[in-house]
Amino acid sequence: MNPILSVQDLRVVFAGFQALKGIDLEVGKREIVTIIGPNGAGKSTLLDAIVGKSPVASGHIYYRGKEITNKSRYEVARMGIGRKFQNPNVYNELTVFENILLALKGAHGVVAAIRAKLTRVKKARIEAILERIGLLEKAYTKVSSLSHGQKQWVEIGMVLAQDPTVVLLDEPTAGMTSDETHLTGEIIKSIAEDRSVIVIEHDMEFVKQIAQRLVVLHQGEKLIEGSVQEVQNNAKVIEVYLGR
Ligand code: ADP
Ligand code: MG
16 A cells, blocks of 8 residues: 555654553544444544644654654644644534635635635635535525534534645544434545545444555554454454453
């Protein structure tokens, strides 16, 4: 595999506490990698380290062959890695369309984005994103009247508006109904038609729906990596989830 993202022997330490103890991870082009593991395993810390939010104590992160270890969040985003955080961070008083417009690459802030002319190209790009997140019919609806799940999709759309090559999603289905969870899986599969995706997830039904490769973290270490079936039948995984 010629990976688009490569994490090598990554260690993250918070005031003497080792949150990640030497993690290796490779992500290929247009691949979905799903990370699971109990609370506190280090899943969010791993995504934070990739985007320059957790301080890397040692090890390396390469994106398209270039070292990005400890680069600033701004720099990592600019290079093409987009990250959605756990809580929706949307503009409730604006429409779905306007939220995506504000997030477009090159929008340069709220005022500039509103003043800039809405070109036909821009409109088409926004509509393509809305279609992908299943909200084209809600384009001119205020975000405040959307469901929790729909708000999460708006935020995924805002990440896509930055046109990232690698999309990182931390528990995107948290608080969703089972229908919304299923639709989120379809959205992620559609995103992976032209981008790489790393997803942190708990819901095993959802994991089965999307997962190509699973990585299990436990206490800052990679326990196992493989297909859903390999992971489900692994004795160490069973012990971690059921043996306590
Ligand atoms: P997960 O996402 O797998 O539930 P996290 O990556 O959030 O786990 O956290 C892994 C461990 O690192 C936890 O023990 C957590 O308390 C600790 N941790 C995470 N972020 C910080 C921080 N900023 N400062 C200190 N400890 C942290
Ligand atoms: Mg987390």
